[in-house]
Amino acid sequence: MLYQQINQNKRKTVLLVALFSVLVLVLGSAIGYLLNNDFVSGVIITIIVLAIYVPITLKTANAQVLKMSGSKEIQRKDHPQLFGVVEELSIAARIPMPKVYIVEDPAPNAFATGTKPEKGAVAFTTGLLDRLNREELSGVAAHEIAHIRNYDIRLMTICVALVGVIVLVANIGSRMMLFGGARRGGGNNKSNPILMILAIVLVILAPIAAQFVKLAVSRNREYLADASAVEFTRNPKGLINALNKISQDPNDVKEAKEATASMYISNPFKKKRKKKSSLWSTHPPMESRIEQLKNM
Amino acid sequence: MLPTIIVIAIVLILAIFLITSYNRLIKLRNWVQEAWSQIDVQLKRRHDLIPNLVNTVKGYAEHERETLESVVEARSQLVNGSPQERIDADNQIEGALKSIFALSESYPDLKANENFLNLQEELSTTENKVAYSRQLYNKSVAEYNIKRQSFPTNLMASMFNFEGEEPLSIPEEEREVPDVSF
Numbered sequence: 093m094l095y096q097q098i099n100q101n102k103r104k105t106v107l108l109v110a111l112f113s114v115l116v117l118v119l120g121s122a123i124g125y126l127l128n129n130d131f132v133s134g135v136i137i138t139i140i141v142l143a144i145y146v147p148i149t150l151k152t153a154n155a156q157v158l159k160m161s162g163s164k165e166i167q168r169k170d171h172p173q174l175f176g177v178v179e180e181l182s183i184a185a186r187i188p189m190p191k192v193y194i195v196e197d198p199a200p201n202a203f204a205t206g207t208k209p210e211k212g213a214v215a216f217t218t219g220l221l222d223r224l225n226r227e228e229l230s231g232v233a234a235h236e237i238a239h240i241r242n243y244d245i246r247l248m249t250i251c252v253a254l255v256g257v258i259v260l261v262a263n264i265g266s267r268m269m270l271f272g273g274a275r276r277g278g279g280n281n282k283s284n285p286i287l288m289i290l291a292i293v294l295v296i297l298a299p300i301a302a303q304f305v306k307l308a309v310s311r312n313r314e315y316l317a318d319a320s321a322v323e324f325t326r327n328p329k330g331l332i333n334a335l336n337k338i339s340q341d342p343n344d345v346k347e348a349k350e351a352t353a354s355m356y357i358s359n360p361f362k363k364k365r366k367k368k369s370s371l372w373s374t375h376p377p378m379e380s381r382i383e384q385l386k387n388m
Numbered sequence: 389m390l391p392t393i394i395v396i397a398i399v400l401i402l403a404i405f406l407i408t409s410y411n412r413l414i415k416l417r418n419w420v421q422e423a424w425s426q427i428d429v430q431l432k433r434r435h436d437l438i439p440n441l442v443n444t445v446k447g448y449a450e451h452e453r454e455t456l457e458s459v460v461e462a463r464s465q466l467v468n469g470s471p472q473e474r475i476d477a478d479n480q481i482e483g484a485l486k487s488i489f490a491l492s493e494s495y496p497d498l499k500a501n502e503n504f505l506n507l508q509e510e511l512s513t514t515e516n517k518v519a520y521s522r523q524l525y526n527k528s529v530a531e532y533n534i535k536r537q538s539f540p541t542n543l544m545a546s547m548f549n550f551e552g553e554e555p556l557s558i559p560e561e562e563r564e565v566p567d568v569s570f
Contacts, residue, residue: 172506176513183426184520186419226512326523 102316108309109247112254112302116142119258119298122291123265141257149253150207150246157205157355162347163193163215170194174221177233178214184234184324185241190214199343200224203355204236205245212240217345224334231321231331235357238320244313248354251306258302265295304371310354311376318381319388328385335385339378409541413550416532420553423525424471430517431474434481435466437514441507445488448498452491459484475556478518485511526555 117135124134168175175192182189190212200220206212214236239245322328338358348360354374442456465477489508492499533552536545
């Protein structure tokens, strides 16, 4: 059951990233068609933007997330138990010991960052540390370490960067159409009107579609991280109890931003934690996560 | 001309197969060794922590001699002997430590002693590390053995004498459902 789920999740992820890449390239060619009347130039420009934007995002993501969340690094003497728990689970996951951060916040939550395991970091809120016992804390730490080991953070960072590129390219495209369209319109009769309309629709819809794909990837990775957490601890109970405690807490994480919401173990914004699964949610509903854990 | 190209291609494919499967076996075997050295480090750590614990507990519960002695006795086995012997000693210690921590319930002073609490946390994290390392060790052994035995890598394995590895077994008594009495 466990390994099946990990494999299934990995397949879904490959599919989603492939979908993303197609979306970016189609958008590029559509804009190229709208502006230059050919499909190739737009694709080339998009690939150039991607080649610059994605590596920069990957390089700076770590530091940015940690800075934005208001977390500070701790040493073993500051919280021996937490340090011990993280150390234990990085042995189980065969990754180097990540850095440990604490966020001063009463809302119980946690997140991980690190585009590769050597640069991993895990952060826990003080609200979480106050409320959970050792077993539950192990469950949460295992979930975060699973994100690092499964390269989820790199995947999510790439997704965020791709959404960024799509929004950027679509923006440039629509501006150029608005301002350049009239000037160019007279002399250029070669373009097919149906293709024109399709291209315009694409420029409008692509950013929205990209957002959906990103959120779908995010939801998927949560299930996978839950499954891997059980692989490490061999104990679903700790994580189940922790998720129950986290979902019952009414507080929002103060320093959380929309951009970082998908990094947390549970959605940091309480009012957005819906009962039903929605295309707009960053996380799967808590009930179905707990249900899956109980079935392991 | 064409036959030479085909021969060269076959030789190349064979060479690539030989190199990758040899490297894969080496990597998996090293992982097994690395997982064992993790266990080794933790067992040593446990060995070093035990005298401190015994001294702390002695001050409060001198007459619990039997429990303390059983810990000290098993301790020496932690750093000597075959892997399975050392794991058995570790299991023995685990049981004895549990009774020491249980015994602290009847000594409120001991239970409140900060030194004791620190030791308790350190020993339980070490215990977990041993458990996780054993899990990782057995997983690595399984991965290595599967690769070693499956076709066509098994041809490589027998050619270069890649020996099988034994997973660590758990003691019989832990397989049974524990007795709970009130």
